[in-house]
Amino acid sequence: MKYIDEFRNKNLVTKLADQIHKSVIRDYTFMEVCGGHTSAIHRFGIPSLLPENIRLISGPGCPVCVTGTDFIDRAIAYSKMEDVIITTFGDLIKVPGSSSSLEKEKAAGANIRIVLSGLDALEIARLNSGKKIIFLGIGFETTAPGSAVTIKQAAKENINNFFLLSTHKLMPPAMEAIIKDGASLDGFICPGHVAAITGSSIFDFIPERYNLGCVVTGFEPADILQSILMLIKMVNQNTPKVEIQYNRAVTLCGNLIAQRCLSEVFETCDASWRGFGVIPLSGLKLRKDFERFDIEKILPLKIIFKEDNELCICGEILRGLKTPEDCPLFSEICFPENPLGACMVSNEGACNSWYKYRFVK
Amino acid sequence: MNDFISLNHGSGGKLTHELIEKVFVKRFAMSEPLTDSFIIKESGSTLALTTDSYVVDPLFFPGGNIGKLAICGTINDLAVSGADPRYIAVSFIIEEGFPMDDLVLIADSMAEEAAKAGVKIVTGDTKVVDKGKCDKLFITTSGIGFLNSEIENISTGKRIKPGDKLIINGPLGNHAIAILGARNNMAFRTTVTSDCSSLNHLIRKVLQNCKEILFMRDVTRGGLATVLNELAGMIRCGIIVNEATIPVDEQVRGLCEMLGFDPLFLANEGKVLMVASAGEENKVLEILRSDPLGRYSEVIGEIITDKKELVVLNTSAGGKRIIDMPAGIQLPRIC
Amino acid sequence: MCLSIPAKIISIDGSMAEVSAGGAIFNAGLHMIEDAKVGDYILLHAGFAIQMISEKEAEETLRLFEEINNSLDE
Numbered sequence: 100m101k102y103i104d105e106f107r108n109k110n111l112v113t114k115l116a117d118q119i120h121k122s123v124i125r126d127y128t129f130m131e132v133c134g135g136h137t138s139a140i141h142r143f144g145i146p147s148l149l150p151e152n153i154r155l156i157s158g159p160g161c162p163v164c165v166t167g168t169d170f171i172d173r174a175i176a177y178s179k180m181e182d183v184i185i186t187t188f189g190d191l192i193k194v195p196g197s198s199s200s201l202e203k204e205k206a207a208g209a210n211i212r213i214v215l216s217g218l219d220a221l222e223i224a225r226l227n228s229g230k231k232i233i234f235l236g237i238g239f240e241t242t243a244p245g246s247a248v249t250i251k252q253a254a255k256e257n258i259n260n261f262f263l264l265s266t267h268k269l270m271p272p273a274m275e276a277i278i279k280d281g282a283s284l285d286g287f288i289c290p291g292h293v294a295a296i297t298g299s300s301i302f303d304f305i306p307e308r309y310n311l312g313c314v315v316t317g318f319e320p321a322d323i324l325q326s327i328l329m330l331i332k333m334v335n336q337n338t339p340k341v342e343i344q345y346n347r348a349v350t351l352c353g354n355l356i357a358q359r360c361l362s363e364v365f366e367t368c369d370a371s372w373r374g375f376g377v378i379p380l381s382g383l384k385l386r387k388d389f390e391r392f393d394i395e396k397i398l399p400l401k402i403i404f405k406e407d408n409e410l411c412i413c414g415e416i417l418r419g420l421k422t423p424e425d426c427p428l429f430s431e432i433c434f435p436e437n438p439l440g441a442c443m444v445s446n447e448g449a450c451n452s453w454y455k456y457r458f459v460k
Numbered sequence: 461m462n463d464f465i466s467l468n469h470g471s472g473g474k475l476t477h478e479l480i481e482k483v484f485v486k487r488f489a490m491s492e493p494l495t496d497s498f499i500i501k502e503s504g505s506t507l508a509l510t511t512d513s514y515v516v517d518p519l520f521f522p523g524g525n526i527g528k529l530a531i532c533g534t535i536n537d538l539a540v541s542g543a544d545p546r547y548i549a550v551s552f553i554i555e556e557g558f559p560m561d562d563l564v565l566i567a568d569s570m571a572e573e574a575a576k577a578g579v580k581i582v583t584g585d586t587k588v589v590d591k592g593k594c595d596k597l598f599i600t601t602s603g604i605g606f607l608n609s610e611i612e613n614i615s616t617g618k619r620i621k622p623g624d625k626l627i628i629n630g631p632l633g634n635h636a637i638a639i640l641g642a643r644n645n646m647a648f649r650t651t652v653t654s655d656c657s658s659l660n661h662l663i664r665k666v667l668q669n670c671k672e673i674l675f676m677r678d679v680t681r682g683g684l685a686t687v688l689n690e691l692a693g694m695i696r697c698g699i700i701v702n703e704a705t706i707p708v709d710e711q712v713r714g715l716c717e718m719l720g721f722d723p724l725f726l727a728n729e730g731k732v733l734m735v736a737s738a739g740e741e742n743k744v745l746e747i748l749r750s751d752p753l754g755r756y757s758e759v760i761g762e763i764i765t766d767k768k769e770l771v772v773l774n775t776s777a778g779g780k781r782i783i784d785m786p787a788g789i790q791l792p793r794i795c
Numbered sequence: 796m797c798l799s800i801p802a803k804i805i806s807i808d809g810s811m812a813e814v815s816a817g818g819a820i821f822n823a824g825l826h827m828i829e830d831a832k833v834g835d836y837i838l839l840h841a842g843f844a845i846q847m848i849s850e851k852e853a854e855e856t857l858r859l860f861e862e863i864n865n866s867l868d869e
Contacts (some may be wrong), residue, residue: 100717100816101836101846102853103717105857108777109704109777109778110864112777112778118863134797135795135798135799136840141781143779143781144778146779161795162797163795169590188792188793188794188795190791190794190795192791193791197806198864206467213791215821215841216822216843217842218824218843237794237795238797239797241799242797242840242841244827244845248826248843292799292838292845295846298846307859320777320778325860346855346856347850348846348848348852349846349847354845354846360826384816423631434473434787435784435787435788436468557804648819648820649819651818710818711817714816714818715816717817718798720798792796794840794841795797
């Protein structure tokens with residue numbers, strides 16, 4: 100497949116790995132902040148190709164992982180209402196809320212449907228005029244513009260039974276929170292698809308304020324290895340900056356049409372992140388002009404939240420302070436078939452990836 | 461264990477194994493390891509007996525229907541045990557209101573498939589239940605085959621040793637993708653058809669010409685990953701497979717990349733994993749490839765001494781990682 | 796973030812396109828893309844084309860890889 104196979108070429112990957120081995124002069128810790136990177140790194144067995152003094156840790160890049168139990172509880176509460184169809188990406192189905200999950204509610208008869216796109220959810224709304232269709236908006240800057248386009252389309256067609264429950268989040272505030280939290284890092288493998296929308300300039304503040312290098316990275320093995328090489332060079336030469344490795348999809352300024360659409364429909368707000376608490380201006384909510392699509396404005400809920408399992412350290416794992424193996428629950432009572440925290444539920448959650456694709460030398 | 465049955469219990473992965481183990485195996489005092497057919501030794505004859513249920517949705521899909529699936533699945537469970545499938549019993553649970561024309565089409569498919577495979581459907585049962593009490597149509601089958609007792613440990617792989625080779629008879633995931641595409645509630649189109657087929661003639665050809673087949677298992681729900689993990693657990697050896705040699709059709713690959721699926725976890729209905737003695741694999745490949753159902757056969761890996769009971773993948777990019785059993789159903793994702 | 800793959804535009808109808816990934820056909824909203832043409836490659840994510848793939852940049856990256864390969868062979 101074009102633009103995929105060429106970047107998975109074994110010879111190329113081996114040679115990049117060789118170059119990495121030749122370039123290391125000390126220990127390095129790089130954080131990737133994208134669930135797609137966590138997954139790709141483990142899927143292709145990247146750790147088995149790297150020298151031991153490179154440590155890759157996972158940050159809060161999986162929107163499922165950073166989605167709190169309260170969001171799932173809210174979605175479940177709406178699913179129990181009459182005449183409601185919940186539409187969601189498959190990622191959320193197994194995420195545990197405080198006492199249930201969308202999967203369990205579906206099994207118990209709730210009308211919950213998996214969609215591949217907000218536009219699919221909108222079509223369900225067109226075909227079910229007597230029902231309220233609530234679309235669960237998860238994802239970062241890559242996915243939020245799609246929700247924005249969908250809302251605009253709903254507005255254009257005067258569709259009045261389509262709603263959004265938004266937990267869209269922004270990446271840079273979380274990255275800054277991690278740095279300020281004191282995580283010991285030498286650089287970031289930056290999310291290539293977020294940057295395809297936003298442009299690489301959103302990461303400029305990181306080398307400027309914190310002297311950490313950032314490489315905006317693609318998702319194929321050659322991309323990831325090339326990025327690691329670029330980060331090593333930045334550390335060795337003490338030249339932290341933002342560089343684009345993924346230039347076939349990322350520019351400095353990004354996709355301006357997508358950005359305009361996003362800012363037309365959404366505004367930033369404070370948001371709660373699993374393991375971080377509230378990070379100011381890190382979330383997206385619908386602007387006043389589009390409030391009629393915000394289900395929480397139309398049908399407000401009062402939810403009582405239960406605490407997460409107190410031994411669960413998803414928060415520290417998301418912040419890069421601990422690894423899955425540091426968690427007392429990991430692989431003992433928390434594993435993919437019985438996930439206790441979101442890090443284990445999501446395919447790209449650090450714990451799920453770690454468990455499934457365990458590193459083998 | 462969960463206090464309700466979820467779809468994941470039927471996906472063929474870890475939860476299915478747990479359900480069978482905890483609810484049925486001990487209660488029924490079934491002997492382990494569980495194999496696809498139960499071998500009966502009665503006055504000189506060795507028989508293989510198997511049973512299965514079919515609840516596929518939709519009932520009709522590109523490449524087949526629930527009836528064809530039932531016959532092929534039963535035949536394959538017997539054939540991969542080394543048995544020559546002979547007789548099938550079939551029972552139907554039909555929902556009130558089910559269209560007669562559809563039932564006829566399904567029955568026709570079953571007759572056609574049985575005739576092609578040289579197997580007789582000899583007895584059966586039919587029940588109709590009130591509307592809403594079952595999802596259109598469920599089919600349960602039992603099958604009997606005759607087995608040469610010399611090869612009865614083909615199900616358990618007792619003779620497998622390090623260095624022996626793993627062979628698959630063609631590309632993975634087509635059945636799962638055909639079903640997904642036919643469900644019509646996913647926004648994609650594909651021309652992939654199910655690989656649903658009876659493998660008994662293919663397997664007989666191999667067994668007649670090669671005495672060094674040490675293990676066979678059909679690769680159904682739970683995918684190749686499940687079979688490899690089951691095998692590694694049974695023989696208590698490690699297994700290494702090479703991603704670059706595992707055949708996957710382009711469209712299946714494209715869908716897996718887009719939806720976030722692993723082809724090793726996808727269901728098949730016309731695939732058999734064989735283990736052949738080291739040195740015999742090319743002979744086996746030649747026999748397989750001379751048949752339409754084995755044209756794209758490949759040697760995909762081998763048994764290794766270390767990494768006990770683990771399945772290791774040499775990825776196409778050159779790294780290594782472990783293949784685990786799927787936890788449950790794969791769901792399309794955006795992240 | 797996250798799951799997004801290069802797919803080839805095979806037909807366009809207003810703001811929607813059909814795109815091919817290995818021959819499997821998906822719907823893609825073109826609302827965020829300008830001047831898309833049949834034959835172009837886009838990044839498909841959650842039912843939308845989020846960016847065009849630059850053939851020129853892809854070739855440049857591969858050429859750089861070639862250089863790395865050659866320099867290591869020396």
